[in-house]
Amino acid sequence: MRLSELKTGEKGVIVKVLGHGGFRKRIVEMGFIKGKTVEVVLNAPLRDPIKYRVLGYEISLRRQEAEMIEVVSEQEAREQSVGLDYHKGVSEDIHLSDEEMKRIALGKRRTINVALVGNPNCGKTSLFNIASGSHEHVGNYSGVTVDAKEGYFDFQGYHFRIVDLPGTYSLSAYSPEEIYVRRHIIDETPDIIINVVDASNLERNLYLTTQLIDMNVRMVIALNMFDELEASGNTLDYLKLSELIGVPMVPTVCRTSKGVDTLFHVIIGMYEGGDFLGKDGKIRPDILNDLRNWHKEYVPDHDYGSHKEEHEHPNGFFRHIHINHGPELERSIDEVKRIISVNENIRHKYSTRFLAIKLLENDKELEKMVADLPNGQDILNVRDKEEQRLRNSIGEDSEQAITDAKYGFISGALKETYVDNHMDRERTTRVIDSIVTHRIWGYPIFFLFLYIMFQATFVLGEYPMQGIEWLVDALGGLIRNNMAEGPLKDMLVDGIIGGVGGVIVFLPNILILYFFISLMEDSGYMARAAFIMDKIMHKMGLHGKSFIPLIMGFGCNVPAIMASRTIENRKSRLITMLITPLMSCSARLPIYLVLVGAFFPHNASLVMLAIYAIGILLAVLMARLFSRFLVKGDDTPFVMELPPYRLPTSKSIFRHTWEKGAQYLRKMGGIIMVASIVIWALGYYPSHDSYSTVAEQQENSYIGMIGKAIEPVIEPLGFDWKLGVGILSGVGAKELVVSTLGILYTDDAEADAASLGERIPITPLVAFCYMVFVLIYFPCIATLAAIKGESGSWKWGLFTAAYTTVLAWIVAFVVHQVGGVLL
Numbered sequence: 001m002r003l004s005e006l007k008t009g010e011k012g013v014i015v016k017v018l019g020h021g022g023f024r025k026r027i028v029e030m031g032f033i034k035g036k037t038v039e040v041v042l043n044a045p046l047r048d049p050i051k052y053r054v055l056g057y058e059i060s061l062r063r064q065e066a067e068m069i070e071v072v073s074e075q076e077a078r079e080q081s082v083g084l085d086y087h088k089g090v091s092e093d094i095h096l097s098d099e100e101m102k103r104i105a106l107g108k109r110r111t112i113n114v115a116l117v118g119n120p121n122c123g124k125t126s127l128f129n130i131a132s133g134s135h136e137h138v139g140n141y142s143g144v145t146v147d148a149k150e151g152y153f154d155f156q157g158y159h160f161r162i163v164d165l166p167g168t169y170s171l172s173a174y175s176p177e178e179i180y181v182r183r184h185i186i187d188e189t190p191d192i193i194i195n196v197v198d199a200s201n202l203e204r205n206l207y208l209t210t211q212l213i214d215m216n217v218r219m220v221i222a223l224n225m226f227d228e229l230e231a232s233g234n235t236l237d238y239l240k241l242s243e244l245i246g247v248p249m250v251p252t253v254c255r256t257s258k259g260v261d262t263l264f265h266v267i268i269g270m271y272e273g274g275d276f277l278g279k280d281g282k283i284r285p286d287i288l289n290d291l292r293n294w295h296k297e298y299v300p301d302h303d304y305g306s307h308k309e310e311h312e313h314p315n316g317f318f319r320h321i322h323i324n325h326g327p328e329l330e331r332s333i334d335e336v337k338r339i340i341s342v343n344e345n346i347r348h349k350y351s352t353r354f355l356a357i358k359l360l361e362n363d364k365e366l367e368k369m370v371a372d373l374p375n376g377q378d379i380l381n382v383r384d385k386e387e388q389r390l391r392n393s394i395g396e397d398s399e400q401a402i403t404d405a406k407y408g409f410i411s412g413a414l415k416e417t418y419v420d421n422h423m424d425r426e427r428t429t430r431v432i433d434s435i436v437t438h439r440i441w442g443y444p445i446f447f448l449f450l451y452i453m454f455q456a457t458f459v460l461g462e463y464p465m466q467g468i469e470w471l472v473d474a475l476g477g478l479i480r481n482n483m484a485e486g487p488l489k490d491m492l493v494d495g496i497i498g499g500v501g502g503v504i505v506f507l508p509n510i511l512i513l514y515f516f517i518s519l520m521e522d523s524g525y526m527a528r529a530a531f532i533m534d535k536i537m538h539k540m541g542l543h544g545k546s547f548i549p550l551i552m553g554f555g556c557n558v559p560a561i562m563a564s565r566t567i568e569n570r571k572s573r574l575i576t577m578l579i580t581p582l583m584s585c586s587a588r589l590p591i592y593l594v595l596v597g598a599f600f601p602h603n604a605s606l607v608m609l610a611i612y613a614i615g616i617l618l619a620v621l622m623a624r625l626f627s628r629f630l631v632k633g634d635d636t637p638f639v640m641e642l643p644p645y646r647l648p649t650s651k652s653i654f655r656h657t658w659e660k661g662a663q664y665l666r667k668m669g670g671i672i673m674v675a676s677i678v679i680w681a682l683g684y685y686p687s688h689d690s691y692s693t694v695a696e697q698q699e700n701s702y703i704g705m706i707g708k709a710i711e712p713v714i715e716p717l718g719f720d721w722k723l724g725v726g727i728l729s730g731v732g733a734k735e736l737v738v739s740t741l742g743i744l745y746t747d748d749a750e751a752d753a754a755s756l757g758e759r760i761p762i763t764p765l766v767a768f769c770y771m772v773f774v775l776i777y778f779p780c781i782a783t784l785a786a787i788k789g790e791s792g793s794w795k796w797g798l799f800t801a802a803y804t805t806v807l808a809w810i811v812a813f814v815v816h817q818v819g820g821v822l823l
Helices: 021-029 074-082 098-108 124-132 176-188 202-214 226-231 238-245 260-273 285-298 305-312 327-340 352-360 364-371 376-394 398-417 427-436 442-482 487-504 507-523 525-532 534-539 544-552 557-566 570-582 586-599 604-630 650-684 694-699 702-717 721-729 735-744 764-776 781-791 794-822
Strands: 011-017 037-043 050-054 057-061 069-073 111-118 149-155 158-164 192-198 219-224 249-251
Touching: 069 074, 111 124, 111 176, 111 202, 111 260, 124 149, 124 158, 124 192, 124 219, 124 260, 149 260, 158 260, 192 202, 192 260, 202 219, 202 238, 202 352, 202 398, 219 260, 238 249, 238 398, 249 260, 327 352, 327 376, 327 398, 352 364, 352 376, 352 398, 364 376, 376 398, 427 442, 427 525, 442 487, 442 507, 442 525, 442 586, 442 604, 487 650, 487 735, 507 525, 507 544, 507 586, 507 650, 525 534, 525 544, 534 544, 544 557, 544 570, 557 570, 557 781, 570 604, 570 781, 570 794, 586 604, 586 735, 586 764, 604 764, 604 794, 650 702, 650 721, 650 735, 702 721, 702 764, 702 794, 721 735, 721 764, 764 794, 781 794
Parallel strands: 111 158, 111 192, 192 219, 219 249
Antiparallel strands: 011 037, 011 069, 037 050, 050 057, 149 158
């Protein structure tokens, strides 16, 4: 609860003071100290300001300032004292002393809010998973985290709330993830920020660190992938670097959890003490020993060098510093900062120095915010004046000058602390890149990888699939032979086992497909695929980054559409969302396996590759059309990180693969089972006993009526009403197509002995047309919801449903007509 929420006459105990450092210092000096009781004395007529009593004094605060103070109210304390749920009633008769409320408040204060901030591919999500015990996806390419993930864990008597923010290279307002991260830091006010830095790429990663320093936030640096730094033969005096930038650094290897405990020890120390200096002004020995002990354990022969004694007691080791941008820039920063500081309500939430720097960088989002201030136009006028002065004095614009100054600071700090032993650690990456990104061989290698993926999915998956199919048939036979005739038996055998069992047999194939996708992501090859496809993407009116969501669409369209938010340009982002459903997701795979196995057994992999290729070609065509006629906008430069190749760990690969498999199984017990029962019931009723054959019964059932109603529309494609019903059911989830066909095609005496594909009486041409139609038509409901969520409007979701269905009919019709002539 925030102090501003207390009513007149109510008491609370202060848990923590949030907000910016300068504001926090002033509030604490006024007596608003953790553990102290505060009482609301009076609300002004307009409910602002509010008078409080604390430490025997009466002090007025504006409501906006009171919102930055977290308290435990008497009501919350009562609920905690009796151990009841927050939403349940608690007797007002329970009396709590000030000491009891203080104890509860201090207990609540042991909740530490932590935000993970860092460049893409620096290991943030690995740290999040290690700390919170979660299993968020980790990939070796930019944009894996497309939203904030939240986790909780307990450590050393403290409760941590940890938020994994999207990877970002800076805190500018250029890309959606940059804006998201900056807003989270400002609006949510984390107690501590963990700046995760790739130790093998310090210069680039520390640029974001300098911007966090400008924000004046409490921060610890997790120097991640420290093993790669040392394997390269290079050395880093991270204690000295910590001293230079005023931020504690802890070496970590999040992949193996090395150093993570020490990291959170340091965070607790910073949270409780604000810094790590003892009363004598020197770094506390326990903190220094924690850092040393970890390093001795990890690198036993490490030599701290000739400066060992200097590191024993570095005065002011962890302190807030300002990045020195040079005299001319600092003069401009101070001038803009001075006029911003007139607005008292801004100072408690923002670092005025950070605002001044961002305005000099022409940050459009903050310009809009400043323009609404009472003296907003004056601030912008001063900024413009200083920009012109800088151009005249240093000969370049302020934005470039600030960037150069920050990199100059980083370069100077690394010059004193980092030794490059010139070992060619990038040689392996360069050799592999010379092959897989070759202008001639790059494309064949990529399509060869896809072919191997489909071949393995079909061939290797067939053996366990046959075993699961035998178990499903055995279970169906057991129930059929031992239960009395009636609707319950028919529902179990034909509805649940026939529907769910018809889909669950493809679990091995799904696992193999996700294994290859995870391998491509974790190794770093995914980013190379985007690199070689950028020119093609550009001709489509898209960005090279669009290729990653499209490839992710082979797994599932929903996270693929969510991943499109990492594309800076709105035009490319929207077009990517609109064409992603044309990427054949894993839910369609069971349909292909049924029909390919039955009608194209000798060319299974080639037919599968052809289906996926049709989806890709249609995506290219539609993207070009949308770019030219539907979505207008300017192109943005192609800037994308190519991370070093890393050997994926078996633990990571198999965990990601199994998590997708578990998700598939949960679908079986949820929507697939319910839908299978509904489809069975529609095919069973009405008047089940009045027809002599199963085929006759189905044709006159409710589902038969529905199928007959749409049959004229799909008949030109070669589909009968049963195939039409399968298409309708796939609107909910594409797996339902197989379960529906499994229920409907049970009308012959040899159904038990034949596979589903063999029970469908169609030609190979119609089977191919059906696969093409399923590939293209109406995305599942979850995909439409994702498009709505990312585009902000149902208009684009409904448009996608309409255009894909029309396109599916046209393409299937053309294939059927041309195939009929040629065959």
